[in-house]
Amino acid sequence: MPLHRIYSVKGVFSPEDKKAIAEGITKVYSVLPKFYVVVVFIDTDLDSFYIGGKPNDRFVRIVTQHLARTNIGSEREQKVLDGIENAFHPYVRDRGLDWEIHIEQMERETWRENGLAPPMPGTDAEKHWAEVDKAVPFTKGEDARH
Template sequence: MPLHRIYSVKGVFSPDDKKAIAEGITNVYKVLPKFYVVVVFIDVDKDSFYIGGKANDRFVRINTQHLARTNIGGEREKQVLDAIEAAFAPYVKDRGLDWEINIDQAERETWRENGLAPPMPGTDAEKHWAEVDKAVPFTKGDDARI
């Protein structure tokens, strides 16, 4: 599950911007069930966002945490970063804002959805989760991890 936390001063993004950004980010992850992709906008008061000790209302901090697909390798990691930045570009870069982005990778074994260990990538169980768009129990024959 990629979790995207987007920190900015209140008002930087409109509700329509937020919807479009969330849709753009979700579309980056074509191989994942859509419900895996979580986007959280964290709006901060103007007097509570500082860069280098100075108030800054023109900066966006994007922190992404990957769980479903980790340790994907150098070139693939760059492709994912580029795709995420492209989804943000109309709302950050094209508006002249400054931004910072990073991807943290957590251990897949420490992740659960509704109390269930997620199916392995590309398995019938993962395909089923994508079809029903939620975490549901699956049997051993659908995933080698059980």
């Protein structure tokens, strides 16, 4: 699952902005069940957000962790980065804010949803998770690739 943590000073994003950004980021991952995509906005006070040792309310930091699809290749990784940035450009770049983003690739084997090891990509089990939009038990046969 991609987890996106977006750090900024309180008030940089309205509730409507946050919803639009989260929806845009979710669309980047169209091959995944939607519930895999988590976006968390971490709003801090100005006296708790420093860049270069100075308070800064004009900077946004995005930290993404990938679990469901890792080591996907440089070209695909760049498309994902571009997609994430495009989702928040109207709310960051177009407002003259500065930003930084990076993606961490985590080991798939260290991930569980509701206590379940997730199904392999493209399997019937993963398709079922996408249909019901949540993690549900599956049989080993449903996790086989066709």
